[in-house]
Amino acid sequence: AYTNFRTKEASLKEKEAALNQAKARIQEAKARKKQARAALEESIAYKQQIKITIEESEIALDMAQTRLDDTKILAPIAGTITKKTMDLGEMASPGRQIFLLENLEVIEVKADISAKYLTQISKGSKVLLKIDGVKGNIEDKIGKIASRVDPMLRMVEITIYLDNSK
Numbered sequence: 001a002y003t004n005f006r007t008k009e010a011s012l013k014e015k016e017a018a019l020n021q022a023k024a025r026i027q028e029a030k031a032r033k034k035q036a037r038a039a040l041e042e043s044i045a046y047k048q049q050i051k052i053t054i055e056e057s058e059i060a061l062d063m064a065q066t067r068l069d070d071t072k073i074l075a076p077i078a079g080t081i082t083k084k085t086m087d088l089g090e091m092a093s094p095g096r097q098i099f100l101l102e103n104l105e106v107i108e109v110k111a112d113i114s115a116k117y118l119t120q121i122s123k124g125s126k127v128l129l130k131i132d133g134v135k136g137n138i139e140d141k142i143g144k145i146a147s148r149v150d151p152m153l154r155m156v157e158i159t160i161y162l163d164n165s166k
Contacts, residue, residue, distance in 0.1 A: 079103045105165040112155040121145065127160055138162065 083100035129138040144159040
């Protein structure tokens with residue numbers, strides 16, 4: 001009977017130890033669950049912070065793009081810059097000329113001729129131009145004759161439109 005009692009006592013201690021181990025595992029699992037929940041909440045908060053950071057960065061990007069777009073100078077026509085009227089570092093403002101932009105496909109040449117030749121020329125008359133720095137002569141036609149003669153010089157202005165698109 002004594003042996004039977006010891007066996008039952010040992011069996012009871014084993015069962016109590018198993019119960020205590022199960023309780024410890026439950027406590028450990030509850031602690032891990034609590035840690036996991038805290039990590040999840042921290043992760044959700046971090047995700048929200050990242051989302052806010054992304055939104056703020058997108059706003060900053062839009063603002064930077066707008067500032068960059070404001071630095072672009074757009075010409076109303078296609079052409080060639082023939083003169084710079086501002087220097088580096090000067091402040092540009094609306095309406096202030098920065099460059100002189102000209103369409104060089106047609107070059108307007110103005111020349112004065114003696115009024116005594118008015119009877120010999122008309123719009124469309126052929127002319128031969130000699131321009132310094134250009135080899136040879138250029139042949140074209142008179143595009144316009146001024147309606148006024150300079151009374152002092154007895155000269156009249158003619159305009160020739162040279163095709164420079166080639």
